[in-house]
Amino acid sequence: MGVSFLFISCLAYCFTSISFQQKVLFTTKFTIMELDFKTSNSTLLVRQNAEMFSMDYDYKNKFIYFPRYHHNDIMRFTYPSTNITLETVLKTGTNPSGLAIDSKFDHIYWTEIGTSSIVRCNLNGTYRYTFPETIRNPFVIRLDLANRLIYYVERRDGIIKSSFNLSEKLKIVTLNERVDCMDLDIDEERLYWITYDKGELKSASSRGNDVQQVISTNSNINNYALRVHRSYILYGSDTKLMKLNKKPGSIPTELYNDKNAINSIYVD
Ligand SMILES: *[C@@H]1O[C@H](CO)[C@@H](O)[C@H](O)[C@H]1NC(C)=O
Ligand SMILES: *[C@@H]1O[C@H](CO)[C@@H](O)[C@H](O)[C@H]1NC(C)=O
Numbered sequence: 001m002g003v004s005f006l007f008i009s010c011l012a013y014c015f016t017s018i019s020f021q022q023k024v025l026f027t028t029k030f031t032i033m034e035l036d037f038k039t040s041n042s043t044l045l046v047r048q049n050a051e052m053f054s055m056d057y058d059y060k061n062k063f064i065y066f067p068r069y070h071h072n073d074i075m076r077f078t079y080p081s082t083n084i085t086l087e088t089v090l091k092t093g094t095n096p097s098g099l100a101i102d103s104k105f106d107h108i109y110w111t112e113i114g115t116s117s118i119v120r121c122n123l124n125g126t127y128r129y130t131f132p133e134t135i136r137n138p139f140v141i142r143l144d145l146a147n148r149l150i151y152y153v154e155r156r157d158g159i160i161k162s163s164f165n166l167s168e169k170l171k172i173v174t175l176n177e178r179v180d181c182m183d184l185d186i187d188e189e190r191l192y193w194i195t196y197d198k199g200e201l202k203s204a205s206s207r208g209n210d211v212q213q214v215i216s217t218n219s220n221i222n223n224y225a226l227r228v229h230r231s232y233i234l235y236g237s238d239t240k241l242m243k244l245n246k247k248p249g250s251i252p253t254e255l256y257n258d259k260n261a262i263n264s265i266y267v268d
């Protein structure tokens, strides 16, 4: 009895953990796509004439949220879903680019490069709060929910680590060049980013030291997207979606190639 019970619960667990790793979402200039890691099959989820440079997931209510850079709004859709319908969450200030969900307190955080600010609201778009700090060219935002820390990128200046109320900040990495993507590796306490013009994929400790060049993306334009996913780094190299094992010396593999640049990536 005991043995067969164990066997069944292991099957259920294994099935769940495998199915969670199977999909990655990414966007191009006109589309939101889903790619199945196992089959390499890609599916069009949404076609729209709007650029977006980030997306994040609200696990509790199963919504993907994303900002539309030129439309100045934040949209969401239920995922997974067989019938995807976009819903406007709220209108934003000029050029919202980075977005992250605080699933602990049910907040959306986003950066507005056009207004030099970081803004927060509830998941349904109510109670908007614009932090009073002026932030130069904020493009990327990531949340370390366990340690209650915000990491954001000032596009040509640096990577900043800050408290959730933004009143205590520290520039942990100085950038003298444009950077449009960055992600946290929570497990290994590191940061990864790509320099936009040279395509250098770099990493540092979450304190900002031990800066290393990981690889070159071999693209000197459109280095917009990067996500750390378990032992892998997924990134956009112009029109290509690439996958790289974090182990030093690994060779990246191509998952997908589009007509347009890869603008953002989301993976569980
Ligand atoms: C790929 O996806 C399409 C559309 O969802 C489906 O019709 C097709 O069977 C899939 N192919 C594979 C190999 O899974
Ligand atoms: C898809 O969802 C929309 C909005 O909820 C609804 O109006 C439409 O009928 C749905 N279409 C299908 C095929 O279920």
Ligand SMILES: *[C@@H]1O[C@H](CO)[C@@H](O)[C@H](O)[C@H]1NC(C)=O
Binding pocket: 106, 122, 123, 124, 125, 126
């Ligand atoms: C929006 O969410 C907040 C926080 O969960 C809630 O208090 C409020 O009633 C919601 N408003 C609407 C219009 O749904």
Ligand SMILES: *[C@@H]1O[C@H](CO)[C@@H](O)[C@H](O)[C@H]1NC(C)=O
Binding pocket: 163, 164, 165, 166, 167, 168
């Ligand atoms: C901001 O957050 C930090 C760390 O949580 C805290 O020490 C500080 O008192 C807060 N400042 C304000 C003005 O709330």
